[in-house]
Amino acid sequence: MAIRLTKPWIPLEEGIAGLRGHLGVFQLADAQQQIVYIGFAGGNSLFGLRGEVTAMSKEIADSAFVRVEITTAYLSRYRELMMIHIADHGILPSANKLNKQPLTLGKMSPAG
Amino acid sequence: MNLNLTPEQDLIIGMVRKFVREEIIPLEMNLDPDADELPAADKARLVEKTKEMGLYGLDIPPAYGGPDIDLVTRTLIAVEMSQHRAGLYAPCYGTFGGAGLAQLFEATDDQKERYLYPTLRGEKRGFFGLSEPSGGSDPARAIQTKAVQDGDDWVINGGKLWISGADRADFGLVFARTDSDQGRNGVTCFIVDTDTPGFHVRRIVHTLRSANYATELQFEDMRVPASNILGKLNRGFAIANDRLTRQRIPYAAGCIGVAIKAQEMALEYVPQRETFGAPLSSRQAIQWMLVDNDIDIKQSLWLTLEAASKAEQGEVFRKEAAMAKLVATEAGGRVVDRCMQMFGGLGVAKDLPFERWFREMRIRRIGEGPSEVQRHVIARELLGASLR
Numbered sequence: 001m002a003i004r005l006t007k008p009w010i011p012l013e014e015g016i017a018g019l020r021g022h023l024g025v026f027q028l029a030d031a032q033q034q035i036v037y038i039g040f041a042g043g044n045s046l047f048g049l050r051g052e053v054t055a056m057s058k059e060i061a062d063s064a065f066v067r068v069e070i071t072t073a074y075l076s077r078y079r080e081l082m083m084i085h086i087a088d089h090g091i092l093p094s095a096n097k098l099n100k101q102p103l104t105l106g107k108m109s110p111a112g
Numbered sequence: 113m114n115l116n117l118t119p120e121q122d123l124i125i126g127m128v129r130k131f132v133r134e135e136i137i138p139l140e141m142n143l144d145p146d147a148d149e150l151p152a153a154d155k156a157r158l159v160e161k162t163k164e165m166g167l168y169g170l171d172i173p174p175a176y177g178g179p180d181i182d183l184v185t186r187t188l189i190a191v192e193m194s195q196h197r198a199g200l201y202a203p204c205y206g207t208f209g210g211a212g213l214a215q216l217f218e219a220t221d222d223q224k225e226r227y228l229y230p231t232l233r234g235e236k237r238g239f240f241g242l243s244e245p246s247g248g249s250d251p252a253r254a255i256q257t258k259a260v261q262d263g264d265d266w267v268i269n270g271g272k273l274w275i276s277g278a279d280r281a282d283f284g285l286v287f288a289r290t291d292s293d294q295g296r297n298g299v300t301c302f303i304v305d306t307d308t309p310g311f312h313v314r315r316i317v318h319t320l321r322s323a324n325y326a327t328e329l330q331f332e333d334m335r336v337p338a339s340n341i342l343g344k345l346n347r348g349f350a351i352a353n354d355r356l357t358r359q360r361i362p363y364a365a366g367c368i369g370v371a372i373k374a375q376e377m378a379l380e381y382v383p384q385r386e387t388f389g390a391p392l393s394s395r396q397a398i399q400w401m402l403v404d405n406d407i408d409i410k411q412s413l414w415l416t417l418e419a420a421s422k423a424e425q426g427e428v429f430r431k432e433a434a435m436a437k438l439v440a441t442e443a444g445g446r447v448v449d450r451c452m453q454m455f456g457g458l459g460v461a462k463d464l465p466f467e468r469w470f471r472e473m474r475i476r477r478i479g480e481g482p483s484e485v486q487r488h489v490i491a492r493e494l495l496g497a498s499l500r
Contacts, residue, residue: 003315043145043462075146075322080315083279104149106279109312111330 003110004084009033009065012057016066021048024070025077028056028063028095036063037095038085040078060095075103083108115414121185127165128192135161136196136204145462148202148323158207169209169232173217176232183361183424184417190362191413194369197465200472201324203366213238213285214358215301215351219342227283227303239284241304241329242352243274249485251287251352252296257331259288259300265335266290266302268310272329279313279327281306286331287348294346301348303340310334320471356481357430360437361423363480364416367444368409370469374451375405377464382454392454401450408443415439431493438486441476448473 009029010018026049028037037060041052049068057063071077085093087108096102117125139154140147150158162168170186172178181189193203216228216238230236247254257270268288278284283305291298304311310332317326343351379402382392392398419432452459452466459466477483 071318073318073320073322073325075144075148076316076318076325077322079325080318104280106277106281106327107306107313108279108316108327109314111312111314 003080005067005069005081007067007069009067012064012066015068016050016053016057019048019050019053019068021050022070023072023074024049024068025074025081026053026066026068027081027093028053028060029065029067030062031064033065035085035093036060037093038078038081040074042074056095063095079103079105080108084110117188121188124167124181124185125188125192128167128189129195131161131165132192132195132204136207140197143198145197145465145468146322148198148205150205150207155205155207158205159209162204162208167208171210171214172232176217176228183420187361187365187416187420190365191369191372194366195373197468198323199373200366200370200469200476201321203369209234213240215285215342215355216303218351219303220339222339223303223342230282236282237277237280239275239278239281240355241272241275241278241284241286242355243272245271245273248274249356249481251299252349255287255289255299257286257288258292259290259302259336261290261338262335264338266300266338266341268302268304268331268334268336270331271314272331274317274326275329276324276326278306278329279316285342285351286336287352291346296349297346299348299352300345301342301351302336303342304334304336308334308336320475321468323472357433358423359480360433360486361416361420363476364412364419364436364440367440367473367476368412368416370473371405371409371412371440371444371447374448374466374469375402375409378402378405378451378454398454401454405447405450408447412436412440412443431490434481434486434489434493437480438483438490441473442483445470445473445477 005027023041025040027035030036037056039052039056041049045052053066069077082092082105087110135158139150159168166179169178170181170189174180190203193208194200198205216224216231219228227236227238231238242248242251244254244256246256257268257272259266259268268286270288283303286302286304287299288302289298290300311334312330312332314328314330317328319326382398385392415432416436419429419436422429422432448466448469452470455464455466458464461467
């Protein structure tokens, strides 16, 4: 499995239309395809990825693209994507700074 | 031989049981079903409670400020602490503290100042770095990470796999081969700071469990001072082996706690749930599942307490610890599986904890030495060192 999420970005409306209620992780990007938010759809998420992406895209005004990965290991994958983002950019995605109850993150130095 | 709890054990167990039921489980209702941590404010509040109970840092020796509680009682406490959804890999979400890495109690005074005491104060976290892609249960042969002496330093190259907590740790115990001709007598334990150049957490190893996940590490020309050797040069195997044996007791206890909780939920459920006009509890098929569960739980508990009792008395407990680990992990899996069956569709839904226990319990038959290795350990004890 690739460590980074490298699937192509899909315009938000089209992306949401293709989503179902799966568990998994997702990234939202702005018009320049820069990641603005990393999230997950867990066991408590109403309507899984579809519900979470819909809700967060409404909350994050500059979100324009989405990409998802369906996985039952959504918490460990979410943490991994967050740590990779910090390793690559030195900071969390802009909208993740608003997380009310952030999960503890470690430190990674992914190869490549 | 008296198998009853002492009044003191009864009191402590009652206190921990109340804590789990009144403090942990209600909080857990609002967390993600796979959560492994509490919100910081809740954790801080509950840590204060366990301190007030005199049970914080249970496994810390009294000389270092831990409560003076014998291993049998600590095992009974571990059984209680795991009786909630996250209980297998995050018992009580760490609110009872931990001993850090027990091997550090044997460290030099300087190492204790730099690593042990900050860990006990909660200022530093450590990881245990033994397993490699080539294996973990047979460290004498599996370790391929190499350390080569260069002046006052050792330069380490290689990697580790299945290492929990390395991404959040400040330091770790890393086992490396320092003499390639000596098998078990050629392995040394190094204390490695995670900010050392050449130390890399490359990825999370995603498995059946999201909580307390494992990582893969890589060491590239990682330079460690000789003063960071834990114990003696080429004597790391004993440190690793001792840890593997000791860890089997709490590992078994966690499985027993989850099995007890699963059985308790089933016993509540089957008299209420009706099929074809009669409660499930009236069906012999269900009754036998409950009976088999009870037997599985009891035999696991007694074997684990026997191992703890031997360890407490300073006797050799290798065989008993292996039996406890083997039986409790396999029995725990069977109990959870039967309970899921009794709950039907609800049993596999994330609404209830069974599906998480089912996934995590499957790992327990492999982690800390798979069932086959435990049987090998037991056979070696029965037949002598050489099985051939």
